[in-house]
Amino acid sequence: MRKYGKEIVIGFVPVFILFLQFAIGINMMPFILFACIAGGLLFMAKSRGHLATVGGDRKSKTSVPRQMTFEEIGGQDHAKQELREALDFLVHVEQISKFGIRPLKGILLTGPPGTGKTLLAKAAAGYTDSVYLGASGSEFVEMYVGVGASRIRDLFKEARQKAEKQGKNSAVIFIDEIDVIGGKRDGGQQREYDQTLNQLLTELDGIHTTDSPRILLIGATNRKEMLDSALLRPGRFDRHIAVDLPDKKGRAHILHLHARNKPLDGDEVNLEKIAEESYGFSGAQLESVMNEAAIYAMREDGETISQRHLSMAIDKVMMGERTDREATNEERERVALHELGHAIAAELVRPGSVSQVALLPRGGALGYVRHNPQQDKYLYTKQFLEGQIMIALGGAAAEEMFYGERSTGSRGDFDQAMSIVRSMVESGLTELGIIDASMMTPDKWAAVNGSILNDLMQDVKMLLEANRGVFLSALDVLIQEETLSGDQFRSLLQQFSTEQPLLAQ
Structure with missing residues (x-):
C-alpha cells in the first residue's frame, strides 16, 4: 500500500476537487489559483536556494587516493625546497610556537604552464598529511551575483569538515588559475568576480593559525602581474614561489x-x-x-x-604532427636550400649546434632545422644575439644566392630576427644606448631594424657564399633522404672544409 501511496493521492485529489465543484456546488477556482501561486513561489524559493548553496554541491577533488611525494616531481629542486620550508610551519607546530612564528596562510606558485604547480600542491598535501581540495578559478565565476562568493565560503567550510571527519590537523586548498577571481579591481564593486575576490580575502583574514584544523591556501597562476595587490600582501599570500622551466x-x-x-x-x-x-x-x-x-x-x-x-x-x-602537403619539385628544392642556409649559418656561427635538418612538412612549416644548444643560457651578449639573427636570416640569404629573390617562407624568420632586435634595444645593446622602448617611434624602430638586419644580412651572405659548395653537396642528399642528422650534416660540411677552409664568426 505504501508503495502506491503517492499515485493514489495524485489520482484522488483531482477527483475530490471535481466532486466538490460539481456535486456539492463549492467554487474551487480560488483554491486552485492559490495552490498554483503557492507552488510557483515554492519552486522559485527552491531554485534560489540551489543557487545560493551551489558551492556545497561542487565536485571538489578531495583527498587524492595516493598521496604524491616531492620525489615524484622532477626539475623543481629550488621550488620544492622553498615549499618544504613553508610547509614545515604546519608540520613542526611546537617548534614554530617556541619562536613565536605565525604559520603561513597562503602560498602562491607562479610560473609558465606545465611546470608542475598542481603536482607541487598535491605533494604539499601529502607532505603535511593534510586533506587536499582542488578547484579552478573558473568554477567561482557565474553570471549570478553572489554565487562565486558562496562557493568560496562553502569551499573553506568543506575543507574544515573533511579534515575533522578524517581526523586530520590541516587541509590544503588549491585554486588553479587564481588570476580569474583574483584580478586587479577597478573600483566597481557590483561585478560578480569582485565579490568573489572580496569573499576570498575575507576567508584568508578569517584563517586563525591557532585553530584546528589549520587551512593552507595554495594558489597558482602564470600571470602574477594581473593579481590584485590586496591578495598578494603578507598575511594572505605570505610566500611567492617561482616554478620555472626546468634546466x-x-x-x-x-x-x-x-x-x-x-x-x-x-x-x-x-x-x-x-x-x-x-x-x-x-x-x-x-x-x-x-x-x-x-x-x-x-x-x-x-x-x-x-x-x-x-x-x-x-x-x-x-x-606539430607531420602533414600530407605535397610540394612541387621546385618548392622542395627551394625549401631544402632555405633550410641548408639556416643549418650552415648555425654551424659556422656556433659549431656543433645543429641536431637535425629535415625536409618534412610539420605544422605550418615545409621544412625545419632543429638546433641542439650546447648548454642552457639565461644571459645573452650582443655577439650571441647577432649570431642568432644571422642564423635566422640564413634561409633568406640562401634563397637570394640561388634564386636572386626571397619567398614568403622567410616571414617567420624575419619575425624572429625583429624580436631579437627588440630585445637588444630594450637591453641597451645597440648604438641607441640605454633607452626606454616606449620612447621609440615607429620610424625609429624601422631605422634600427633596417640598420642591424641589413648589416647582418650582408655578413651572412658573405659567410654562405664562401661555402657555396656545401649547398651543392648536401642538396641532393637532403632531397633524397628528407632528413639529415647533425652528425651527417657536419660530415658533409667537413668534407668540403678539406678543400676550402670554413669561415667562422
Whole structure:
C-alpha cells in the first residue's frame, strides 16, 4: 500500500476537487489559483536556494587516493625546497610556537604552464598529511551575483569538515588559475568576480593559525602581474614561489621519471641527449615527448622505444604532427636550400649546434632545422644575439644566392630576427644606448631594424657564399633522404672544409 501511496493521492485529489465543484456546488477556482501561486513561489524559493548553496554541491577533488611525494616531481629542486620550508610551519607546530612564528596562510606558485604547480600542491598535501581540495578559478565565476562568493565560503567550510571527519590537523586548498577571481579591481564593486575576490580575502583574514584544523591556501597562476595587490600582501599570500622551466639536469630527471613504465631500448636510448635537445620544454611537454615516442613505437609494432622515436616525438611536440602537403619539385628544392642556409649559418656561427635538418612538412612549416644548444643560457651578449639573427636570416640569404629573390617562407624568420632586435634595444645593446622602448617611434624602430638586419644580412651572405659548395653537396642528399642528422650534416660540411677552409664568426 505504501508503495502506491503517492499515485493514489495524485489520482484522488483531482477527483475530490471535481466532486466538490460539481456535486456539492463549492467554487474551487480560488483554491486552485492559490495552490498554483503557492507552488510557483515554492519552486522559485527552491531554485534560489540551489543557487545560493551551489558551492556545497561542487565536485571538489578531495583527498587524492595516493598521496604524491616531492620525489615524484622532477626539475623543481629550488621550488620544492622553498615549499618544504613553508610547509614545515604546519608540520613542526611546537617548534614554530617556541619562536613565536605565525604559520603561513597562503602560498602562491607562479610560473609558465606545465611546470608542475598542481603536482607541487598535491605533494604539499601529502607532505603535511593534510586533506587536499582542488578547484579552478573558473568554477567561482557565474553570471549570478553572489554565487562565486558562496562557493568560496562553502569551499573553506568543506575543507574544515573533511579534515575533522578524517581526523586530520590541516587541509590544503588549491585554486588553479587564481588570476580569474583574483584580478586587479577597478573600483566597481557590483561585478560578480569582485565579490568573489572580496569573499576570498575575507576567508584568508578569517584563517586563525591557532585553530584546528589549520587551512593552507595554495594558489597558482602564470600571470602574477594581473593579481590584485590586496591578495598578494603578507598575511594572505605570505610566500611567492617561482616554478620555472626546468634546466638540463631537471629535464633529464623528468624524462627518467616518465620512462619508468616504458620499454626503452637500453643499449641505444640516451635520455641525457634528449634532455639536451629539449631546451625550453616544460615538464608537461617532456611527459608528452615520452608518450608520443611510445605511440610511434607502437605504430611500428616495435618491442621497445628507440632514440629515433624520441627524436621524432620532440619534433612533434615542438612543431606539430607531420602533414600530407605535397610540394612541387621546385618548392622542395627551394625549401631544402632555405633550410641548408639556416643549418650552415648555425654551424659556422656556433659549431656543433645543429641536431637535425629535415625536409618534412610539420605544422605550418615545409621544412625545419632543429638546433641542439650546447648548454642552457639565461644571459645573452650582443655577439650571441647577432649570431642568432644571422642564423635566422640564413634561409633568406640562401634563397637570394640561388634564386636572386626571397619567398614568403622567410616571414617567420624575419619575425624572429625583429624580436631579437627588440630585445637588444630594450637591453641597451645597440648604438641607441640605454633607452626606454616606449620612447621609440615607429620610424625609429624601422631605422634600427633596417640598420642591424641589413648589416647582418650582408655578413651572412658573405659567410654562405664562401661555402657555396656545401649547398651543392648536401642538396641532393637532403632531397633524397628528407632528413639529415647533425652528425651527417657536419660530415658533409667537413668534407668540403678539406678543400676550402670554413669561415667562422
